[in-house]
Amino acid sequence: MTGAGSWSLGEQDHRRITEQLNDLLRESNARCALLVDRTGQLLANAGDQLQFDPTSFASLTAADFSANDQLAKMIGEPEFASLFHQGEKESMYLADVARRVILVVLFDQRTTVGLVRLRVKQAVGDLAKLFEEMFQRGADGKPALPSLLEGADDEIDKLFGD
C-alpha cells in the first residue's frame, strides 16, 4: 500500500490540478469532475456547483473503488483502472490516477461515455505525471506546519461543550 505518508497540497499544485480538470470538462462536455484520494478525502473539484455533500460523496467513492479493487484481484485482474456507473439521466465515470487518487467525472446526455472515457484517459496520464512529481518532491518543497497542539484543546472543548 501507500505507507503512512500524509498529503500536502501546495497552492501551485492545486492550481495546476484545477486547470487539468477544467480542460477535461471543456473537452468532454461533462458536468463536473472531482479528485478524491484513496482514503476518501476530496482534493479538488471543478465544473458545476455540487448538489450533494462532497465529503460523504468522497468517502463513498473511495469505498466503491477499493471494494472493486478487491473484486478485481479475486478474478485475477491486478485492478479495474476505471469504473462506469450508468444512471437514467446522470452517469459517473471513475478512473485511477497513479494508484493514489481517483478521478470522478459526472456527466449527462449532453455527452457520451465514449467521449468521456477517451478524454479521461488523457487526463489520467497528465494528472499522474503531476502527482508523481508531487510525491517525488516529497517533504522538501512543503511549507512548514505550525504546532497544531496550541489551541487544539480549546477547540476540542468547544466541540464537546455542553
Added chain:
Amino acid sequence: MSLVNFTSREITCKIVYYGPGRSGKTTNLQYIYGRVPEDRRGRMVSLATQTDRTLFFDFLPLELGSISGFTTRFQLYTVPGQVYYNATRKLVLQGADGVVFVADSQIRQLDENIESLQNLQANLLEQGIDVRTIPLVLQYNKQDLPSDLILQVADLEEQLNFRMVPAFGASAVVGKGLFETLRAISERVLRKLSEAQPA
C-alpha cells in the same frame, strides 16, 4: 493519511473506531453525531445490514475549528466488527491517522476483544504500520451493565492494554466516556502530525 491543504489552509485526519462485533462502535458515532453542534458536523453515512450490523463502515465528518490558522477536520469511521468482514475492515483501516479500539467489557467477550486486537495489529502490519507507532486509544465500553457480567476497568487494563495507551471506561448508550476517548485520540493524532511536519 492526513491531508494538509496549504491553499485552503485545511487539515483533514482520519480516525478509525475498531473492535469486535457489537462492541458499540456505531453507537459511539451516533451519540457524538447527536451531541455535537450542527455547524460542526456533516452528514453521517452508515452502510449497514438490515439488522443494523455495520456492513462496510459508518462515516461522520467533524469540524474541530481553527487550529493555528488551519481549519481542522476529523473524519470518524467505524469498521464492521464481525470476524468474516475482514476484507472490508482492511479497506476502512487504510490510511488511518489514529485508532480507537472499542472493547466490549462483558466477561464473555474477552476472547473476542483479544482476537480483534490481534486482527488490528495484523491488518496494520499488512499496510506497513507498526501498532506501536500509530496513535491508539482504548475504550472499555458497556460499563453500565451489571457488575457480575463485566470486567472492571483495572482487569481490562491488565488483559488488553499491553502498550499502556490512554484508556477509558465508557457507556456508549448513555454517552459516558465518549468525549474523553475522542479528545485523547485527537490530541495524539495532532501531536503526531505536528511532529511529522516540523515547523
